[in-house]
Amino acid sequence: MHEQGNLELILIFLLSAVIAVPLFRRFGLGAVLGYLVAGAVMGPYGFKLVKHAESTMAVSELGVVMLLFVIGLELSPSRLWVMRRQVFGTGGMQVALSALVLGGVAAVMGLGWKTDLVIGLGLALSSTAVGLQILAERKELTTGYGRTAFAILLLQDLVAIPLLALIPLLGEAKAASQSAPAWGSVLKAIGMIALVVIGGRLVLRQLFRAVAWTKMSEVFTATSLLVVVGTAWLMQFGGLSMGLGAFLAGVLLADSEFRHELEAQIEPFKGLLLGLFFIAVGMSIDLQKVAAEPGTIAIGVASLLLIKMLVLVLIGWRPGRLPLREALMLGAVLALGGEFAFVVFNESFRVGLIDDPLRDRLVAIVGLSMAATPLLVIAMSNWLMQHPEKKEERAPDPIDHENPRVIIAGFGRMGQIVGRMLRAQKIPFTALENNTEQVELSRRFGTMIYFGDPSKPELLRAAHAERAEVFVLTTDDPDTTVRTARLLRRQYPNLKVFARARNRQHAFKLMDLGVEVIRETFHSSLEMAEQVMGALGVPEDVARERRESFRQHDERVLREQYLIFDDEAALIANSQQALKDLEKLFEADAGPSLPGGEQSGAKRETGSNEAPGTT
Numbered sequence: 001m002h003e004q005g006n007l008e009l010i011l012i013f014l015l016s017a018v019i020a021v022p023l024f025r026r027f028g029l030g031a032v033l034g035y036l037v038a039g040a041v042m043g044p045y046g047f048k049l050v051k052h053a054e055s056t057m058a059v060s061e062l063g064v065v066m067l068l069f070v071i072g073l074e075l076s077p078s079r080l081w082v083m084r085r086q087v088f089g090t091g092g093m094q095v096a097l098s099a100l101v102l103g104g105v106a107a108v109m110g111l112g113w114k115t116d117l118v119i120g121l122g123l124a125l126s127s128t129a130v131g132l133q134i135l136a137e138r139k140e141l142t143t144g145y146g147r148t149a150f151a152i153l154l155l156q157d158l159v160a161i162p163l164l165a166l167i168p169l170l171g172e173a174k175a176a177s178q179s180a181p182a183w184g185s186v187l188k189a190i191g192m193i194a195l196v197v198i199g200g201r202l203v204l205r206q207l208f209r210a211v212a213w214t215k216m217s218e219v220f221t222a223t224s225l226l227v228v229v230g231t232a233w234l235m236q237f238g239g240l241s242m243g244l245g246a247f248l249a250g251v252l253l254a255d256s257e258f259r260h261e262l263e264a265q266i267e268p269f270k271g272l273l274l275g276l277f278f279i280a281v282g283m284s285i286d287l288q289k290v291a292a293e294p295g296t297i298a299i300g301v302a303s304l305l306l307i308k309m310l311v312l313v314l315i316g317w318r319p320g321r322l323p324l325r326e327a328l329m330l331g332a333v334l335a336l337g338g339e340f341a342f343v344v345f346n347e348s349f350r351v352g353l354i355d356d357p358l359r360d361r362l363v364a365i366v367g368l369s370m371a372a373t374p375l376l377v378i379a380m381s382n383w384l385m386q387h388p389e390k391k392e393e394r395a396p397d398p399i400d401h402e403n404p405r406v407i408i409a410g411f412g413r414m415g416q417i418v419g420r421m422l423r424a425q426k427i428p429f430t431a432l433e434n435n436t437e438q439v440e441l442s443r444r445f446g447t448m449i450y451f452g453d454p455s456k457p458e459l460l461r462a463a464h465a466e467r468a469e470v471f472v473l474t475t476d477d478p479d480t481t482v483r484t485a486r487l488l489r490r491q492y493p494n495l496k497v498f499a500r501a502r503n504r505q506h507a508f509k510l511m512d513l514g515v516e517v518i519r520e521t522f523h524s525s526l527e528m529a530e531q532v533m534g535a536l537g538v539p540e541d542v543a544r545e546r547r548e549s550f551r552q553h554d555e556r557v558l559r560e561q562y563l564i565f566d567d568e569a570a571l572i573a574n575s576q577q578a579l580k581d582l583e584k585l586f587e588a589d590a591g592p593s594l595p596g597g598e599q600s601g602a603k604r605e606t607g608s609n610e611a612p613g614t615t
Contacts, residue, residue, distance in 0.1 A: 009050065009056075012042060012049050012050060013056075013276060013279060016038040016039075016041075016042055016279065017034075017035065017038065017275050017279070019038070020034040020035065020037060020038035021034040021035065021038075021275070022034075024037070029374060029375065029378065031133070031137065031275070032130055032133050032134060032137075032278055032373075032374050033371060033374040033375065035275050035278030035279050035282065036278050036279075036281060036282040036285075036370060036371045037282060037371070038279055038282060039053075039278065039279035039280060039281060039282020039283040039284075039285075040282040040283065040285050040287060040371070041282075042279075042283070043282060043283025043284070043285075044283065045283070045285065045286050045287040045288055046283075046287060050283060053280055053283035053284050056276065056279070056280040056283065057277070057280040057281075057283075057284065059273075059276070060273055060274075060276035060277035060279070060280045061242060061277060061339075062228075062229065062232070062242075062269075062273045063129070063270060063271075063272070063273030063274030063275070063276060063277040064128060064129045064242075064243050064274065064277055064339070065228060065229070065232045065242050065243050065245075065246040066228055066246065066266050066269055066270035066273060066274070067128075067129060067132060067133070067243075067270055067274055068128065068157075068243040068244070068246045068247040068250065069228045069246035069247065069249060069250040069266060069270075070250065070263055070266055070267065070270060071132065071141075071150070071247065071250065072246065072247040072248065072249065072250020072251040072252075072253075072254065073250040073251075073253060073254050073259050073262060073263055074250075074254065076251070076254040076255045077251060077252075077254070077255075079254075080251060083147070083151050086147065086148055086151035086152075086320070087151045087152075087154050087155050088155065089319060090148060090151060090152060090315055090316070090319055090320045091151050091152040091153075091154065091155025091156065092155060093315050093319060094124070094152050094155075094311060094312060094315050094334075095121075095124050095125070095152075095155060095156060095159055097311045097314075097315065098120070098123070098124035098307070098308050098311045098312075099117070099120035099121045099123075099124040100120065101120075101307050101311060102119065102120040102123045102124060102304070102307055102308075103116040103117055103119060103120025103121075104116075104120075105303065105307070106119040106120060111354075111358075114170040114353060115348075115353050115354055117170065118166075118167060118170060118344065118345075118348045118353050118354070119354070119362065121159070121163055121344070122337075122340075122341045122344035122345055122348070122362070123304055123308075123337055123341060123362075123365075123366070124156075124308070125156045125159065125337070125338040125340050125341060125344075126152070126153060126156060126308070126334040126335070126336055126337070126338045127336055127337065127338040127339050127370055127373075128153045128156070128157065128243060128338065128339070129274060129277055129278070129339060130278070130336060130370050130373055130374075131149055131153055131333050131334055131336070131373075132149075132150070132153065133274065133278075134333055134373070134374060134377055135149060135150075135333065138377075138381075140329075143326065144322050144323070144326050145316065145322055145326035145327065145329050145330040145333075148316055148320050148322060148330055149330055149333055149334055152312075152334060153334070154247070156338065156340075157243060157244045157247070158244070163344065167344070167347050167348055167351060167353070170351075170353060188238050188239060189238045189239050189240050191238065192234050192235055192237065192238025192240065192245075193235075193238070193240070193244075193248070195234060196231050196234055196235070196245055196248050196249065197248060197252070200231070200248065200249055200252040200253075201252060204227065204249065204252055204253055204256075205253070205256050205258075207223065207227075208220075208223065208253075208256070208258045208262075211223045212258070220261070220265060221265045224262050224265045224266055225266075225269065227249055228246050228249065228266065231245035231246055231248065231249040232245045232246050233245075277339075281339065281367060281370055282367075282371070284342065284363065284367055285363075285364060285367035285368060285371070286360060286363070286364050289360050289361070289364050290364055290368070293361065296361065297361065297364050297365060297368065300361065300362075300364075300365040301365050301368045301369050301372060304335070304336075304337060304365060304366075304369050305335045305336070305369055305372065305373075305376065306335075308331070308334065308335040308336075309331035309332065309335040310331070311331075312327070312330050312331040312334055312335060313327045313328055313330065313331040314327075316330040316331070325384055325389060328380055328384065329377070329380060329381070329384070331380075332373070332376050332377045332379075332380040332381075333373070333377055335369070335373065335376065336366075336369040336370050336372070336373040337365065337366030337367075337369045337370065338366070341362070341363075341366045342363060342366065345359045345362050345363060346359065396450070396451060396452030396453070396456075396458075396459050396462065397450040397451045397452060398462070399430065399450050399462045399463050399464075402464055402467070403428065403464070403467055404428055404429055404430040404463070404464060404467065404468050405427055405428055405429065405468065405469050405470070406422060406427060406428075406429035406430075406468060406469065406470045406471075406472060407429065407430045407431075407432065407463055407465060407468045407470075407471050407472070408429055408430070408431045408432065408472045408474065409432045409433075409454035409471070409472070409473050409474065409475055409484060410432075410433065410434075410454070410473065410474040410475035410476060410481075410500070411431045411432070411433040411438060411439075411442055411447070411449050411474075412433075412435075412438060412474065412475075412476055414474040414500050414520060415431065415433075415472065415474040416442075416447075418472055418474065419431055419447065430450065430463050430464075430468075431447065431448070431449040431450065432449075432450055432451075432452055432454045432459065432463060433449050433450070433451060433452075434451070434452065434453045434454070434475070434480075436451060439451045450463070453480075454473070454475065454480070454484045455480055455483040455484040455487060457487060457491065460487070460488070460491070460492075465488070465491075465492050465495065466492060468495060469495075469496065470495075470496045470497075470498065471488055471492075471495050471496070471497045471498070472498050473485060473488075473497060473498065473499040473500060473515070474499075474500040475500070478501075478502045478506045481499055481500065481501075481506070481510070482506075482509050482510065482513070485497060485499055485510055485513045485515050486513055488515075489513050489514060489515070496516070497515040497516065498515070498516045498518060499515045499516065499517055499518070500518055500520050501517045501518065501519045501520065502520060503519075504519075504558065504561070504565075505565070507519055507558065507562075508561070508562050508565040511562050512562075522554075526547050526550065526551055527547075529546075529547060529550070530543045530544060530546070530547040533546060546586065549585055549586070550582070553578070553581070553582050553585060557574070557575075557578040560574060560578075561574055561575070
């Protein structure tokens with residue numbers, strides 16, 4: 001067999017990613033599982049398309065490094081300080097409790113307390129790459145449990161410092177004597193962290209300012225990669241996780257003016273190398289070992305996932321103050337083993353704490369737990385969707401305002417502006433809102449607002465709708481708006497009703513009920529168009545005239561289309577004719593006096609062929 005060249009390896013990796021990832025995402029299984037399965041199939045324990053997984057793993061770890069750098073860019077030092085309770089409190093409890101329980105389970109094998117401690121700590125750590133990638137795919141990094149998960153993973157990276165120093169101390173005397181002095185390693189690690197933090201504060205911004213001055217994008221890209229790889233190398237030289245150095249560099253640049261450009265430059269490299277990392281993890285799963293001891297491996301994977309999930313749910317729920325449903329998702333995302341466990345168990349084997357068969361079993365358990373996690377997250381998410389949280393039905397508030405001139409139903413964006421103007425004019429009004437959070441928020445700001453569903457007849461009676469002069473209907477949900485308008489027309493036919501319309505189709509339904517319709521984005525769009533024309537040099541009076549012409553034209557078209565809105569073909573024909581009419585109107589008004597000597601800019605300004613159901 002010939003030696004595999006770099007080009008052949010690149011071809012295999014790209015081909016596997018292009019086939020596996022879209023296939024797995026098509027079936028809703030996620031990209032991570034696709035990469036892991038592709039790696040297992042083509043690796044040295046599968047079809048042997050790739051003979052050596054170790055060299056691939058070494059290169060692909062840069063993907064995790066870049067992922068942590070990008071995350072660091074999202075966290076300024078002030079935000080990181082705010083997270084200190086989650087990082088050291090919640091994260092510290094997770095590592096300690098998981099290590100204690102998992103080490104206790106390992107004690108059943110009678111291997112000795114030193115081995116039990118190393119196994120417990122090694123399995124207590126979770127995969128930063130898999131966990132963060134799943135959260136990013138689901139767009140849940142900024143949720144409550146997403147932030148808690150990140151804090152725990154950050155603490156786990158910090159735990160690497162004492163754990164790496166601890167293993168030689170716990171090993172056999174001969175192996176320990178051959179290792180570097182443990183406490184010297186700790187001091188070296190602390191020195192590297194100080195160098196990155198202090199040096200980064202003094203140098204990084206000035207470096208990027210100098211590079212930006214060259215105005216050469218390729219040099220900026222090279223500098224970005226240099227910073228990421230350089231800080232990762234310094235951490236590795238200090239015996240720490242490479243990702244920790246990149247994360248610190250990202251944090252130091254989070255408040256800089258280069259933050260968004262750096263993220264854009266690193267993102268493509270991050271995606272490719274992170275995919276390669278997951279493929280390398282898949283290649284490290286010894287399928288032959290799994291096939292030889294399926295029962296033992298399966299029990300090990302199930303036990304690891306169950307124990308860590310229970311610990312995580314417990315910690316996330318109580319000390320972490322997460323809702324139970326979010327705590328369950330936290331447990332599903334971080335119950336897996338971590339890539340750092342491979343290093344821990346290999347080092348433990350080197351110093352004689354564990355033997356070769358035990359190391360292989362542990363590595364297989366960790367690898368399979370990574371592969372199982374995307375499926376576990378999907379299963380947990382589906383279960384939570386099938387069992388929605390039961391919300392207590394809140395009774396409508398008693399309304400003590402007996403003589404309102406105006407009733408506002410829906411006190412969100414539009415309703416609040418109407419209410420503020422009425423209050424400034426000393427006009428009494430009653431505000432109704434069906435969202436409990438909005439009610440509590442408005443009350444904190446001193447607005448008397450009542451909870452209840454305005455589409456219910458009993459609430460309208462309690463609000464004394466029969467005494468009101470005007471009813472303002474600004475609810476968010478279009479169906480609720482139509483139901484309420486229909487109820488008002490039936491029970492209070494003399495009441496003047498103004499209703500917010502989401503789009504033209506919604507406006508047609510409300511016009512059918514005989515209420516005054518205000519389209520929510522129409523007037524703000526006209527204002528923006530007028531300002532845009534002014535910025536482009538159109539005289540102020542011309543821009544204002546264009547705005548008024550368009551408003552009158554569109555309102556006339558709306559009334560015409562209302563008569564035929566249930567006939568789609570007629571509606572389309574009317575819309576096309578209305579566009580031609582508008583162009584002619586602008587051309588007639590333009591004259592020869594527009595800037596640049598143009599007869600008309602109408603075709604350029606109005607040629608968007610806007611569909612009639614959008615505004």
